[in-house]
Structures are given as C-alpha cells and as structure tokens.
Amino acid sequence: MNFQFEKEIAIVAVRRASYLTEKVFNQLIKEKSAAGAHSKEDKSPVTIGDFGAQAVVISLLKDAFPKDPIVGEEDADHLRSNGETCSRVWSLVQESIQQSKEYKELGQIKDAEQMLAVIDQGNYNGGREGRMWTLDPIDGTKGFLRGAQYAICLSLIENGKPMVSAISCPNLPFDFKQPETSPKGIIMSAVRGQGCFQYSLHNLTVQPSQVYMKDVQDPKDSKFCEGVEAGHSMQGTQEEIAKKLGIVHGPTKMDSQAKYVSLARGDGDIYLRLPTSMTFEEKIWDHAGGSLLVEEAGGIVSDMFGKPLDFGVGRTLKSNNGVIAAYKGIFQNVIDATRAVTSQDPHFNKV
Ligand SMILES: Nc1ncnc2c1ncn2[C@@H]1O[C@H](COP(=O)(O)O)[C@@H](OP(=O)(O)O)[C@H]1O
Ligand SMILES: [Mg+2]
Ligand SMILES: [Mg+2]
Numbered sequence: 001m002n003f004q005f006e007k008e009i010a011i012v013a014v015r016r017a018s019y020l021t022e023k024v025f026n027q028l029i030k031e032k033s034a035a036g037a038h039s040k041e042d043k044s045p046v047t048i049g050d051f052g053a054q055a056v057v058i059s060l061l062k063d064a065f066p067k068d069p070i071v072g073e074e075d076a077d078h079l080r081s082n083g084e085t086c087s088r089v090w091s092l093v094q095e096s097i098q099q100s101k102e103y104k105e106l107g108q109i110k111d112a113e114q115m116l117a118v119i120d121q122g123n124y125n126g127g128r129e130g131r132m133w134t135l136d137p138i139d140g141t142k143g144f145l146r147g148a149q150y151a152i153c154l155s156l157i158e159n160g161k162p163m164v165s166a167i168s169c170p171n172l173p174f175d176f177k178q179p180e181t182s183p184k185g186i187i188m189s190a191v192r193g194q195g196c197f198q199y200s201l202h203n204l205t206v207q208p209s210q211v212y213m214k215d216v217q218d219p220k221d222s223k224f225c226e227g228v229e230a231g232h233s234m235q236g237t238q239e240e241i242a243k244k245l246g247i248v249h250g251p252t253k254m255d256s257q258a259k260y261v262s263l264a265r266g267d268g269d270i271y272l273r274l275p276t277s278m279t280f281e282e283k284i285w286d287h288a289g290g291s292l293l294v295e296e297a298g299g300i301v302s303d304m305f306g307k308p309l310d311f312g313v314g315r316t317l318k319s320n321n322g323v324i325a326a327y328k329g330i331f332q333n334v335i336d337a338t339r340a341v342t343s344q345d346p347h348f349n350k351v
C-alpha cells in the first residue's frame with residue numbers, strides 16, 4: 001500500500017479548508033467582528049472557521065473513502081441551535097467547495113442540513129483496529145483569532161499508527177529563512193516510510209521539496225520551541241530542561257502544529273509540551289499529523305517519559321503524558337534532561 005491517493009486527497013482537503021479559514025480571517029476577524037466565535041464547555045474557543053473547515057474536509061474524505069471513520073474535533077450541536085451562525089458557515093462552505101480547482105466532483109454538499117450531518121461524521125471514538133482519519137479543522141484556534149500561527153491538520157491512522165498526514169499552515173512563510181519577504185502559506189505532507197515534503201498552499205505550479213530536520217550534534221546548539229498559551233504546557237519547567245541541555249537562546253513560541261512543521265524543515269530542533277496536569281489527556285488530532293512529519297524528517301516523538309505516543313486508545317492519548325519531539329541525534333539527551341528536571345517534582349507524579 002503506497003497511500004498515494006490518500007496523500008493527494010489529504011492535501012486537497014486541507015487546501016480547500018484553508019481557503020475557508022483565510023476567508024473567515026480576512027473578512028471577519030481582522031475587522032474585529034465576532035467571527036461566530038464562542039466558548040465550548042471546556043472554555044476553549046471555536047469559530048465559524050472551525051465548523052466550516054470540518055465540513056469541507058469530511059465531505060471530501062467521505063466521497064473519496066466512504067468506509068473510513070473519522071475522529072474530528074468539532075460537532076454540529078452549536079450550529080443546530082444557532083440558525084444565523086449556521087447560515088454563515090453554510091455560505092462559506094459552498095464557496096470554498098465551488099472555488100476548488102482540484103477534485104471538484106468530490107465533496108459536494110447539497111444543503112445546510114446535510115452539512116450539519118457531515119460535521120457530525122467526525123464523531124468516531126477511535127481505536128486500534130483498521131483505518132481511521134483524524135482531523136483538527138483549526139488547530140491553534142487561539143492563534144487563529146490573534147492572527148498568529150494555526151494549522152489545518154489531517155492524518156490517516158492505521159492500526160493505531162499515523163501513516164499519512166497533511167498539515168496546512170496558512171501563516172507560515174514558504175521560506176523560513178526569509179520570513180519577511182517570502183510568500184505565506186505552506187502544506188507539509190508525509191507518508192510513513194516515504195519522507196516529508198513541503199508544498200505551496202496557494203501556488204499549484206510549485207514542485208514539492210523534501211524537507212529534513214537539522215543534523216544537530218550537540219544539544220546546546222539546538223533551538224527549542226513551545227506553545228504560546230501558558231495554560232497548555234509547563235513553560236517554567238521547559239525552560240529548566242533547556243537550561244540543563246545548555247541551550248542559551250530562549251524558546252520560539254508558536255501556536256498549533258506549526259511547531260512540528262517548523263521542526264520538520266529544520267527551523268527548530270526540540271519541541272517540549274510538558275503537561276499542566278497529569279490527568280490531562282492530549283487529543284489525537286493535536287499530534288497525529290505533526291508527529292508523522294517529524295518522524296519522516298529525521299526526528300523522534302514520544303511522551304515526556306520517552307514512551308511512544310499511542311494513537312490506538314480512543315480520541316485521546318490517554319496512555320501518555322505530554323509530548324517531546326526532537327532530532328534523533330539529540331532525542332535521548334532531551335529525555336534524560338527532562339527526567340533529571342521532573343523526577344523529583346510531585347507535579348509530574350503519575351496518577
Ligand atoms: N490544558 C491543556 N493542555 C494541553 N493542551 C491543551 C490544553 N487545553 C487545550 N489544549 C489543546 O492545545 C491545542 C493548541 O495547541 P498549542 O497550545 O500548541 O497551540 C488546542 O487545539 P485547538 O486550538 O485545536 O483547540 C487544544 O486541543
Ligand atoms: Mg479546539
Ligand atoms: Mg488542536
């Protein structure tokens with residue numbers, strides 16, 4: 001199985017969804033309109049962009065791979081009880097499907113009612129057996145609302161292992177070495193065993209290029225990154241780990257799986273995400289896509305104890321705590337430094 005069709009559809013799906021999220025940002029959020037943003041039960045935000053992107057991706061997946069179940073972050077409950085928001089999402093979804101130049105015959109949705117049903121098809125509970133897709137329609141919603149980094153993240157998982165992934169980062173520069181002048185918008189995609197490739201989000205004539213992590217030999221020469229949101233990881237502990245490794249430069253703070261994408265193309269060597277609570281369960285859609293990109297570019301991804309991430313136990317990574325990603329040449333140093341810093345700290349006692 002070489003997954004070529006899966007990869008192609010995944011790229012088209014995240015590109016189509018990016019059209020929608022960019023439209024939401026340019027038309028609504030920039031103008032400080034509410035963008036249909038509201039807080040979910042866990043107090044995290046969701047916008048019309050999240051709902052719309054989920055509809056666009058799932059409708060395409062369901063036409064291309066009707067039998068595959070999908071673990072998506074969002075559901076349509078809020079839209080069912082908010083007619084006006086639902087209409088706004090529906091017009092964005094229609095436009096995004098119509099403007100797509102690739103696989104236009106796939107992923108059509110006939111009306112708003114069908115769109116709600118499509119969004120709810122992301123309700124699969126996950127598990128170890130067979131194929132499933134996992135989708136984060138906007139990862140880093142807080143970054144999206146701030147005009148910072150966000151990502152549309154899609155991954156095919158087979159028997160608990162991510163096999164294909166495509167992540168779109170509309171706000172990352174195409175050339176990270178020239179962030180001011182380079183056009184924005186990239187897609188990164190990988191198939192297990194076939195390497196990791198960067199595509200242009202907007203220019204379909206640009207040939208994909210294979211990307212690799214940087215070959216850092218000494219951890220003290222490495223660059224580390226972490227999330228922007230202080231509530232999502234233990235930034236103080238992460239700083240101590242970096243110090244232990246001899247890293248002198250402060251972290252690059254970035255929202256979303258743009259962190260994994262940056263590591264995969266050599267713009268950063270270590271990603272630390274130490275849990276703010278040992279009972280918190282990371283979501284599979286927050287890590288499946290990005291972890292495969294890093295592995296295919298020469299890195300290793302595990303939890304804070306060095307244990308591989310297990311994507312086969314449901315919608316969350318409940319058998320793991322936190323996440324560490326690093327270039328393979330320094331990965332063990334990072335795990336050792338993490339153990340040295342955290343093993344005596346009761347905050348990190350397993351529950
Ligand atoms: N307490 C917490 N600890 C770790 N991750 C959390 C968290 N609360 C929310 N998140 C997750 O952090 C993701 C964003 O990651 P980051 O902080 O790296 O940008 C969110 O994805 P969404 O934005 O898709 O909801 C959400 O799933
Ligand atoms: Mg969310
Ligand atoms: Mg997310």
Ligand SMILES: [Mg+2]
Nearest residue numbers: 073136138139
């Ligand atoms: Mg999300």
